[in-house]
Amino acid sequence: MSTVRRAAAGATRTCPHCRTVILQSAAICPACKKHLRFESTSAAQAAAAVPTFSPLRLEGSVRHPEAGAAWEYSIVISVKNDRGDEVTRQVVGVGALQPGEGRTFTFSVDVFKPD
Ligand SMILES: [Zn+2]
Numbered sequence: 001m002s003t004v005r006r007a008a009a010g011a012t013r014t015c016p017h018c019r020t021v022i023l024q025s026a027a028i029c030p031a032c033k034k035h036l037r038f039e040s041t042s043a044a045q046a047a048a049a050v051p052t053f054s055p056l057r058l059e060g061s062v063r064h065p066e067a068g069a070a071w072e073y074s075i076v077i078s079v080k081n082d083r084g085d086e087v088t089r090q091v092v093g094v095g096a097l098q099p100g101e102g103r104t105f106t107f108s109v110d111v112f113k114p115d
Contacts, residue, residue: 009114025112052113063102071097075105 011024020031028035064071075093080086097103 023112030110051110054108054110056109057107059104059106061102061104062097064097064099066100068099070099073097073103077107 007024012021013024014020015022015029015032015034015036017029017034018032020029022029022031026036062073073095074091076089076091078086078089095103
């Protein structure tokens with residue numbers, strides 16, 4: 001029986017480097033990729049910080065044609081539960097594409113599964 005008390009699944013904290021809300025179990029911030037200090041260095045917590053699998057990863061590119069005015073874009077992420085209710089909706093970034101410019105967008109879902 002372990003005496004290490006694990007945080008509830010889905011518990012969050014704020015990254016001290018970039019202020020993004022991340023999983024409490026994260027050892028590396030997925031936003032700024034900086035290492036985070038642990039209050040406890042138990043093997044269980046260290047293992048929990050490594051993604052078990054990534055069931056979804058999408059990548060796509062958008063290119064502005066060489067003529068015309070600049071385009072603006074918003075990157076919106078929506079998460080729905082089994083009933084179709086939206087549980088979160090966030091604009092994670094905005095920007096502009098000048099004629100001839102392109103951007104590649106990558107979206108991934110990483111799952112952390114306990115032993
Ligand atoms: Zn960070």
